[in-house]
Amino acid sequence: MPAGRYVEAVTGATFALAPGEALALVGESGCGKSVLASALLGLLPGNAETAGSARLADGLDLLAADERTLARTVRGRRVALVPQSPAAHLTPVRTIRSQLEETVRELTGTRPPALRAAAEAAAGRAAFPASHLDRHPHELSGGLAQRAATALALVGDAPLLLADEPTTGLDRDLVLRTADELRAHTRADGRALLLITHDLAAAERIADTVAVMYAGRIVETAPAGAFFGSPGPRHPYA
Structure with a gap:
């Protein structure tokens, strides 16, 4: 500049x-x-x-x-981030489950077949309902998008x-x-x-x-x- x-x-x-x-x-x-x-x-x-x-x-x-x-x-x-406008930071074409599984794999080294259970446990820590894990970000309310972003932030402890x-x-x-x-x-x-x-x-x-x-x-x-x-x-x- x-x-x-x-x-x-x-x-x-x-x-x-x-x-x-x-x-x-x-x-x-x-x-x-x-x-x-x-x-x-x-x-x-x-x-x-x-x-x-x-x-x-x-x-x-x-x-x-x-x-x-x-x-x-x-x-x-x-250092983990819960971003402003969480829905805008979630990948729109992927389900919450797939984004959680990728984050768990990257940060903890967990691999299948334990990966699915680890992702569900991460969602549970942020009170994100398991029934919504296979939804895409645009299908979530503002509150659920915030919980999904929080779940991602908590994965790496x-x-x-x-x-x-x-x-x-x-x-x-x-x-x-x-x-x-x-x-x-x-x-x-x-x-x-x-x-x-x-x-x-x-x-x-x-x-x-x-x-x-x-x-x-x-x-x-x-x-x-x-x-x-x-x-x-x-x-x-x-």
Whole structure:
């Protein structure tokens, strides 16, 4: 890109996540939340640049890792993503069963005849009904598409789960149910959860800690109880 035309989408974002902890990164659309998640997984456009570090517990710096390392040892295995608009990220011409079986085979090495049962077990972890496994993504409701994407993300038992706007497009009951399920996965499996959302109800339901992003910067970080209760937010935007 020509000199002078770079835009800093995220600046000075600093946070830490412990095993079993859920952190909600909240802010309006366009503030940089999803850019930050994409940076952690090496999914930014080719002309994007990153600085600083993002270290996993074993010391691996995600921002310094090459594509081979990210593809073979990070994505799905150490960091898993529940994407925004899950239906758009599921392969439209393949059934949910075939996508789960492929993911299980790739991440765990499971082979037939155990593969079918392993895929069904993965679906069950995300409360995806076995009766819908042979359906295609366009045959699913928004809630079921979200559960299918969650099932795929949970296959590799990654210690860090990134959930990027997982409640977008869901009705209020499904928002709360999805929030409860994501929190349950965090507690039961001891994995860290980074929830990216502009839905404060979902954040309150899930988070131990809240980080508020405004114009590409984290302007406030607080325990969820203090943020949503007393003394409440401190920053004017928050």
